[in-house]
Amino acid sequence: MPLRLETEDEMKLLSELRSGVLITEKTQLNRTDDVLDEVCQMLSPAVYSQVVAIKHCFDRLDEFGIYAEEFLEPYERKLKDIEQIITVDERNQAIPEAVMQILKYKFLQCKKIYNRLLNAIHEVSPELLPIRNRLLRIRRQLIIIACKSSFKAEDILPFQQEIREVDSQRVDGKFMAEDGSIPPGQAVLVGLLDQNYAFAHDLVIATQPDFSPALQTLRERLVEIKQQLERLELTHKWTLRQTDLFSYQHQLHDIVKMRHDDDIDADPNQRGKFVDEKGQTPEGQTVLNFLLHKCYRMVLILLIESVPVSEALTPIYNQLTSVRQCLMAVKDIGAPCSPEELYPYQMKLASIDQLRKDGKFYDDRGHIPEGQALCVSTLEECYHILDELREEEDSKSETEAKSEAAATNNTL
Incomplete structure (x- = not known):
């Protein structure tokens, strides 16, 4: 029996063991799902890989919570393109049924996160948009600094000062309109302000001599992945195949799995964070999250620029x-x-x-x-x-x- 058909049969058996559904929101993911994900990428390198990359990007976007409309527009266009491709490929049975089931699940998860981010945008009153945009610009600058191979605390200080300037505009904890009213969207802006405070503080921690060795090791690994992706952008952009990015996606996925996202028994305060050899969550996590966000976004951009068409076509x-x-x-x-x-x-x-x-x-x-x-x-x-x-x-x-x-x- 051809290996492809044998693999599809094994996936059908797994589906039967899981009551006919390979994955749902309630599924507690394990090592089998990691292997299944890798198999799906090989069976559907053109489409599945892009959906997985979008899903990873959206997970990172969901962590940060708020973005400007124009930042989300490319994602909206890509989701529409992928939806059309999925519809046609499902009709033509171009993708095995089990792979299509997981593919559609991950695609719907992407749409849910996108709609959630879009709703957060609409919560902010037009009067508060200049403040929101300023806070988003500060966050972008912090991300740029965090993604450098090295930086100093002095690089962060100007942005900490700017964050305090924005904070000083509040009256009794509220951002006011020019007419003295309190426009809607306060929670979004205050959340973004607090987020920037925390991000800037965490980046300063990452510059200190006593910065966690465990986090520093992961940071160096992520910087190396980022540099390799940058070289791919410059040298192999037009000849890149989806399969060329598999190893980078797997490396990033392995790093994400080190966090306590899926550990039910973990301390809630540790959920979603990296721990050191003592089981503690050191400060300075932000630099890793920013690097993960940057790397996943680079993978997605490279995948978007490579056409979602199989090698045969x-x-x-x-x-x-x-x-x-x-x-x-x-x-x-x-x-x-x-x-x-x-x-x-x-x-x-x-x-x-x-x-x-x-x-x-x-x-x-x-x-x-x-x-x-x-x-x-x-x-x-x-x-x-x-x-x-x-x-x-x-x-x-x-x-x-x-x-x-x-x-x-x-x-x-």
């Missing part, structure tokens, strides 16, 4: 994008095209279209690879542009014919 997708670029260039020039000039594009699209069976692209083994939605939509877009160019030529020919007829009548 990549040659077809590349051909389609080349045809689309050529057709767009012809359209932008604005010059009419004769049928003879459009013929090569029509023939190329027809040759690609003939590769489909029942509207689907298949690989050499007869499987339906991931990325059907993207390939089909690009093919349809090419046909649409081609039709527009034909219509422009027909319209021009019709106009010229009428002009010639009118000129002939005037002569007579």
